[in-house]
Amino acid sequence: MRKIKLVAMDVDGTLIGKNKILTRRTKDTLTAAAAQNIHLVVASGRALQAVPEELIQIPGMEYVITSNGSSVFRLSDRKRIYGRDMTPEQIEKLLEFYEDYDCPMEAFICGVPYTSKTYFDHPENFGAGPLSVNYVRTTRHPVPDMRNFVKRHENEIEGINFIIHDMELKASMRRQLETFEGLYVTSSVPRYIEISHGSVCKRSALLWLAEELNIPQQQIAAFGDGENDLEMIQYAGFGVAMGNAVELLKQASDFIAPPCEEDGVACVLEQFF
Structure with a gap:
């Protein structure tokens, strides 16, 4: 069984479907993953204030990568611990x-x-x-x-x-x-x-965070569905494209999960614990 220490997840089309609902199964699975000492990281194109609060409040959710990798926020105090702004x-x-x-x-x-x-x-x-x-x-x-x-x-x-x-x-x-x-x-x-x-993307922020947490690339899983997830999926030791992902992401991934609307993230993570 592959050992995973950190899970990075896109929001729209990955954790949350067209109905904008975070399902009970997904919440419970993420909570269970955190209980196994797996670091949970949201990786979104959204700004921090636009990330759903119910996602941020999941027990064990620790960090949020926002603005496609321009920032990393620590959720315990909502502090921006990494940033690369435009000039x-x-x-x-x-x-x-x-x-x-x-x-x-x-x-x-x-x-x-x-x-x-x-x-x-x-x-x-x-x-x-x-x-x-x-x-x-x-x-x-x-x-x-x-x-x-x-x-x-x-x-x-x-x-x-x-x-x-x-x-x-x-x-x-x-x-x-x-x-x-x-x-x-x-x-x-x-x-x-x-x-x-130009120096940022979700991959660059995830790489920085993984180094801070001393987690090797091979022990990182990343989930996404869109073009802006490509670099992150390519970097992760286990890159997962959702069943509803764009084709280029599916081609770059290590595994294709069921679609977001079928709790694809939960389906995959449940295999690790």
Whole structure:
């Protein structure tokens, strides 16, 4: 039996399905894993304040990797113990790029997500379904002028998101952004382009945390479903793609779990204890 000392898990599409519900089976399995002295780590593209509290409150949940690897928070005191923010120069270049577009923008600052007021007021106008509308309204802080807000906070930004409902426009914007030096560009859900410092991803934050905890790569399991989980899945000694994962993640994984909607994480972890 493979020995696992740390489990890193994405949130959306991995621990929580389309209904935004964390199931009792998953909660119980994670609690049981922690009781076996397995370190539990959430690894999300979300900002800390947007990570479900019921997930954070699971007994034994210790750390949260947020903003696609830009930060690591210790849950016992909600302290940011690792961080790599974007540089003012990167922010200036993104704002210059953004002048040509009218899509909503989000910024994550020390665990808090801010978004364009137009998006906060009417997420449905930008492709959000009913559950996503509720998610936006309960996790985001609306800002009337995101350009000026981001400029004022250019020294403390973990990541920037652009929200684009038009997939052709999104593809065009992403192609341009990927030519910018020093940026990490990814997408966890179809409507989002997520941007952070080029030195970070979920893998880099997980590697840092594993070294801090003195846990070898071979004893790490990681679960994910999206493009932004790729580097983490490739790094982990046991990389698991959900049954609902994108194809490139399945190809890179060591194992394919049942889909999120079928408690895939729990199904796999139950085999370890």
